[in-house]
Amino acid sequence: MKSKQVIWLPLAFLGLLTACQSDTSNLKNQNVALQLQQKALASDLGYQIVESLTVEVGPRMAGTEKDIQAVNWAVTKLESLGFDKVYKEAVEVPVWVRGDASAYVTAPFTQPLVITALGGSVATPEKGVTAEIVRFDTLDALKAASTQEVEGKIVFIDHKTERHIDGKGYGITVRGRSKGAVTAAEKGAVAIVIRSIGTDSDRMAHTGMMRYKEGVPRIPAAAMSNPDADLINGMLKRTDSVTLQLYLSPESRGTATSYNVIAEVTGSSKPEEIVLIGAHLDSWDEGTGAIDDGAGVGIVTAAAKLIQELPQKPARTVRVVLYAAEEIGLVGGKAYARDHQQELAKHYIAAESDFGAGRIYRLDVRVNDSAFADIQSLTGVMAENGVMPGNNEANGGPDVSMLPDYGVPVATLRQDGRDYFDYHHTPNDTLDKIDPAALAQNVAAYAQFAWLMAQSEVELRPIPAKQDK
Amino acid sequence: MKSKQVIWLPLAFLGLLTACQSDTSNLKNQNVALQLQQKALASDLGYQIVESLTVEVGPRMAGTEKDIQAVNWAVTKLESLGFDKVYKEAVEVPVWVRGDASAYVTAPFTQPLVITALGGSVATPEKGVTAEIVRFDTLDALKAASTQEVEGKIVFIDHKTERHIDGKGYGITVRGRSKGAVTAAEKGAVAIVIRSIGTDSDRMAHTGMMRYKEGVPRIPAAAMSNPDADLINGMLKRTDSVTLQLYLSPESRGTATSYNVIAEVTGSSKPEEIVLIGAHLDSWDEGTGAIDDGAGVGIVTAAAKLIQELPQKPARTVRVVLYAAEEIGLVGGKAYARDHQQELAKHYIAAESDFGAGRIYRLDVRVNDSAFADIQSLTGVMAENGVMPGNNEANGGPDVSMLPDYGVPVATLRQDGRDYFDYHHTPNDTLDKIDPAALAQNVAAYAQFAWLMAQSEVELRPIPAKQDK
Numbered sequence A, B: 001m002k003s004k005q006v007i008w009l010p011l012a013f014l015g016l017l018t019a020c021q022s023d024t025s026n027l028k029n030q031n032v033a034l035q036l037q038q039k040a041l042a043s044d045l046g047y048q049i050v051e052s053l054t055v056e057v058g059p060r061m062a063g064t065e066k067d068i069q070a071v072n073w074a075v076t077k078l079e080s081l082g083f084d085k086v087y088k089e090a091v092e093v094p095v096w097v098r099g100d101a102s103a104y105v106t107a108p109f110t111q112p113l114v115i116t117a118l119g120g121s122v123a124t125p126e127k128g129v130t131a132e133i134v135r136f137d138t139l140d141a142l143k144a145a146s147t148q149e150v151e152g153k154i155v156f157i158d159h160k161t162e163r164h165i166d167g168k169g170y171g172i173t174v175r176g177r178s179k180g181a182v183t184a185a186e187k188g189a190v191a192i193v194i195r196s197i198g199t200d201s202d203r204m205a206h207t208g209m210m211r212y213k214e215g216v217p218r219i220p221a222a223a224m225s226n227p228d229a230d231l232i233n234g235m236l237k238r239t240d241s242v243t244l245q246l247y248l249s250p251e252s253r254g255t256a257t258s259y260n261v262i263a264e265v266t267g268s269s270k271p272e273e274i275v276l277i278g279a280h281l282d283s284w285d286e287g288t289g290a291i292d293d294g295a296g297v298g299i300v301t302a303a304a305k306l307i308q309e310l311p312q313k314p315a316r317t318v319r320v321v322l323y324a325a326e327e328i329g330l331v332g333g334k335a336y337a338r339d340h341q342q343e344l345a346k347h348y349i350a351a352e353s354d355f356g357a358g359r360i361y362r363l364d365v366r367v368n369d370s371a372f373a374d375i376q377s378l379t380g381v382m383a384e385n386g387v388m389p390g391n392n393e394a395n396g397g398p399d400v401s402m403l404p405d406y407g408v409p410v411a412t413l414r415q416d417g418r419d420y421f422d423y424h425h426t427p428n429d430t431l432d433k434i435d436p437a438a439l440a441q442n443v444a445a446y447a448q449f450a451w452l453m454a455q456s457e458v459e460l461r462p463i464p465a466k467q468d469k
Helices: A004-022 A023-039 A044-057 A065-080 A139-144 A168-186 A226-237 A289-306 A331-339 A339-345 A369-378 A381-386 A435-455 B004-018 B024-042 B045-056 B066-080 B139-144 B168-186 B226-236 B290-308 B329-341 B341-346 B371-379 B380-385 B436-455
Strands: A085-098 A101-107 A111-113 A116-117 A129-136 A154-157 A193-197 A221-224 A243-248 A249-267 A270-279 A316-323 A348-353 A360-366 A408-415 B086-097 B101-107 B111-113 B115-117 B128-134 B154-157 B191-194 B222-224 B243-248 B251-265 B269-279 B316-323 B346-353 B361-368 B410-415
Touching: A004 B380, A023 A289, A023 A381, A023 A435, A044 A065, A044 A289, A044 B115, A044 B226, A065 A085, A065 A249, A065 A289, A085 A331, A085 B269, A101 A116, A101 A221, A101 A226, A111 A226, A111 A381, A111 B371, A129 A193, A129 A226, A139 A154, A139 A168, A139 A381, A154 A168, A154 A331, A168 A193, A168 A369, A193 A243, A221 A226, A226 B045, A243 B111, A249 A331, A270 A331, A270 A339, A270 A435, A289 A316, A289 A435, A316 A331, A316 A435, A331 A339, A339 A348, A348 A435, A369 A381, A381 A435, A435 B115, A435 B128, B045 B066, B045 B290, B045 B436, B066 B086, B066 B101, B066 B251, B066 B290, B086 B191, B086 B329, B101 B222, B101 B226, B111 B226, B111 B251, B115 B243, B128 B191, B128 B226, B139 B154, B139 B168, B154 B168, B168 B222, B191 B243, B222 B226, B222 B361, B243 B290, B251 B290, B251 B329, B269 B436, B290 B316, B290 B436, B316 B329, B316 B436, B329 B341, B341 B346, B346 B436, B361 B436, B371 B380, B410 B436
Parallel strands: A129 A154, A154 A193, A193 A221, A270 A316, A270 A348, A348 A408, B128 B154, B154 B191, B191 B222, B269 B316, B269 B346, B346 B410
Antiparallel strands: A085 A249, A101 A111, A101 A243, A116 A221, A129 A243, A249 A316, A360 A408, B086 B251, B101 B111, B101 B243, B115 B222, B128 B243, B251 B316, B361 B410
8 A cells, every 4th residue: 555655646746747837946846845754754853842842841731830831941942943033922811720620429329520620610619519410412402401401400411522533523512512501501500511522431531611601600610531421321321310519629810921932944035925834832731732732833843843954945934833822712823813913914824733643644725716726736745645635625723713814825734633532631641642653744744835835836815715613 | 253163163062072071961061051151142231230330339449338338239239130149248358548649740840640549558748758769660670779779769660561461461560569669668768659550551540459568667659650650751861860749648447347248049969069250349449340340240140140040050059259358458358268268178169250351262270180171171162152271270360369279179261351451440440441242251151161160070179289379
């Protein structure tokens, strides 16, 4: 299979070249892309960067002391790699700390549960909340319920996340996490505990942000592990009346200053035009932030470093942005869009790596429809590295997802995310979950993408509108 | 593969029958064994029993209130299944409660670790213990170290457990867990934290018993998860000086009364002779005790129930023993051996299921060498269910491992334990880790074994001495 690819893809690629873009500069760009792939696959720099971040900093919740350690780590690391420019931009971020979390079934059988607070949740009273639970298959089922069914109870949304290569199961169930507390509170619930938004069967709860709504009571919100949700179902098979005692002590502590940390390989002929490759620097607090998003930090940094090392500078500037406070609401991404608004017209294209370290199998973009074929042709060389042409419906990744609203073209380098939601937002987000070879393949893909985009002479604008946000 | 087995094994088995044991009663016994297999594979009783134990009781540390709940559950369950006799025998058990556990690396980089106290450990002082760690590859390396290297430090034994079908990796590394604290304390260590004795890479620490020694200081003992041990190694690559702050608050609370719970199918012609199939009822406290040893409880109970339901009673009595307090030192097993000493001469053979719910692939025994071939012949029918003839060196399982010292023959029905030590002694020991089909295969094997042994006319004694204990 592998050797078959090696035989036929270069031919296909050369054919494309001959047909569409036979000028020598383009051939040279494609050759550089192949060299970047070779160098990336022979290097462990991406892995070394994640290793460094997870060992020397570890968990780094936005606005905490560890977050500032991460920012300092990033500045030092980027400077040590010799980028043309390294700088940081202040971002005001909300500070939320987890505190303790515990839950017990008190009837019909006493059992402790493994839970964690959802990000942004308020605390329970000091003595906890004790109430019967009311179970719903989905957020929609909760929405359809009467106030009478829910009032005074702890809502339990029991929606299992399905495993898919593109992680689409998450998109379906995460609505219960983000919006469940508001819907539950509107119907008089005293708290909400959801089945973890995760594809694993480990006894670890998955955290992640939830939201409140002005004018709706703020009720405590937590997730239980998948085996605990199974346990509750075991009890519900025996009786309708399952009582839970829930204790959470998270705290919102106002705001603090964090930073988007930025490095650049300055463009030679069009230095003011930007190819942005990003990742986020913050992480949740229970793991060491290896797959989310240490991997992305390693991938885009190592990719840009390969371009920095080239004998010839790229035409456009390649800008690495390590975003602040993604987890708690894309705060760094929004700040970047706001602070760089004047410059966004000069952003040629943007992409964020924030889906772990699984191999990239496809390149989706969002560019002018008439430019789509040219971009597919231009990036055809990436098939050598397993990255096949995709669609024209990319959103670009969380922290760049708002840039299309400003007319900026984006790309999504789609990773194999089959195991991503096994570990996502849990203590299990640790370095051992990263396959160094897969990470290097990501570095190769980002290096090729950034290089080819920096050299591209295709006009990508105006971009098509998003169908769904 | 499957259909091939179905074709040739019955022929081989019938061949054996013709050659060795052509009498009609034996043929009838073998036919009953085949019927037992069919019934077991068509039934989910074993799984229903584990489900009931894990949902209705859950964690059940010896000597705690939950342990007594488990005993009451067991008596009720066994009575409801209609066994000829159900009774319990008091066992005095030590009581140890886990309390809280936390650990932080304080230098060179601040990071929280995921740890758990080892069973039997003393607490740290209330403010914890803070000291540099000293790392050893193995217990033997610690033994070879000088006092100077260890004094005043926290010992870190970093021995990885290898994955094997028979779990032999555990036997190698568990010595560090059980004996490490004594060796470390003899050299002046202030505490010990080991790499978890587990084959997983989940951020969960594996608990399990450790021992102290009269006259040697009792130092706090804990395990960290495998990813945490990797993290410490990442730091040790950068500096020799890694400082840990460790806090544990376990408590030994004297003794309490627990019970071995026993059920019998009374033998027809030799009721005073016993075929013992056992499992242990207690569990560690962090999971729900599904694979350790709810699975065993389900397997041996469901197997005996199949024999209870037969139209013809077995010649010997089949006795199910659900042992108390296995985890904290085989307390129930030792009590049984002591309390039943007069009766042990009448124990035909004994086996315990305490290795999860993986499929049984082999039957090892410990019987008189001259009886070995006959027993292999007699149990040849078990190959139909995937259980192949094994060796004559069985130890029988933890709670029956002392019975050979009293001359009692034992058997080990070897299970596929490749994933057992991923979950063993962690919060991950939950019902979802059990494959109902594999559990039913276990029930079939135990039912066949117990039946064939109850009918056997082979003299099994005197048994060969153990080579290693």
